[in-house]
Amino acid sequence: MLLTHPSSPQAAQALARKLGNAACFIAGGTLLQQSWAEPRLAPQATHFINVMHWPEMQQISLSPQYLHIGAGMRLEAVRRHPLVQQHAPVLAQALAQLGAMGVRHLGTLGGNIGWGEGDCCPVLLAMDAQVELTDSNIQPLEQTLKLQQRPLMLSFLLPRSDVAPPPPLVFEKVGYRAAFSPALLRMALRWSDAQQHLSVNRIAAAAPGLGVHRLQAAEKLLRHAHDLQIRPTLTDIRTTCEQSLPPHLAQIASRLIAGHCGLLA
Structure with missing residues (x-):
């Protein structure tokens, strides 16, 4: 060395x-x-x-x-x-x-x-x-x-937040309850309009062994749903997440996305 x-x-x-x-x-x-x-x-x-x-x-x-x-x-x-x-x-x-x-x-x-x-x-x-x-x-x-x-x-x-109003942004981290265990999934979601739940224009995710990347298929789905004023299903979101995440993580990610977009009610 x-x-x-x-x-x-x-x-x-x-x-x-x-x-x-x-x-x-x-x-x-x-x-x-x-x-x-x-x-x-x-x-x-x-x-x-x-x-x-x-x-x-x-x-x-x-x-x-x-x-x-x-x-x-x-x-x-x-x-x-x-x-x-x-x-x-x-x-x-x-x-x-x-x-x-x-x-x-x-x-x-x-x-x-x-x-x-x-x-x-x-x-x-x-x-x-x-x-x-x-x-x-x-x-x-x-x-x-x-x-x-x-x-x-x-x-x-x-x-800078004082130059232009910052868009809404949230961070989610999902893991086991064990005191020392790696997180299963880390995600950040950003909206373009604070008043529109479906206006998500950035979804980024990272997981052990899977580098950080944008879930562009899910972004496209939500953008399309926002433009047409329709509600995508949880299955729709999970299917798009599976394009870059393994099924068990896509299931977690889709529920986080749907929850933050007001689609679980």
Whole structure:
């Protein structure tokens, strides 16, 4: 095992490209350790690249249009930050449900998003978050998460709530009652119109072994139902969810969607 401390995010990205599959960005390390055969013994073939010593990745600030959250920010620090609570309250709510306090004090937002299955992923995807990369390029988070080799992310850009009224957004997390067990499903739903239950235009979901993605077939169904003023059935919604979720998760997701859209009464 090797651990390197590059001088800049740009140097870290260049090193990762050079090393290929052997490279692994590391910050808090809370997720990485779960994949090791021995929690205190890192894989010998891995070359870890430390990304936690640059101040620019550990800041939260406002620009004229966006809330900027550094990818190196600790999860608990993000949850408690006044700007996050003001402009992205559902993100703060999701973070409050994420792991134990010790995990939130070590883990970073970039690590949770880079994993692709974390609690923050559906929320940021539903919010149409943007990502700042090391080459100063800014692109949609949805585009970044589709890459097989994910680049180093510097910060996440979320819409400011005081620039335009934020659309209604909810986060749901479903799991077993056991004290320490992974969640079965994480979902975020966003509406375009607070007065119209069927105006859902973003549904994002993540599950163990299944990366975060939008349930576009379900979005299309609800958009069609909203335009035609018809009520889709629970079976209709479950069928669309099954296009990207296994049946048992599609059943859970469809009931969550139907419940939030007022279709279970």
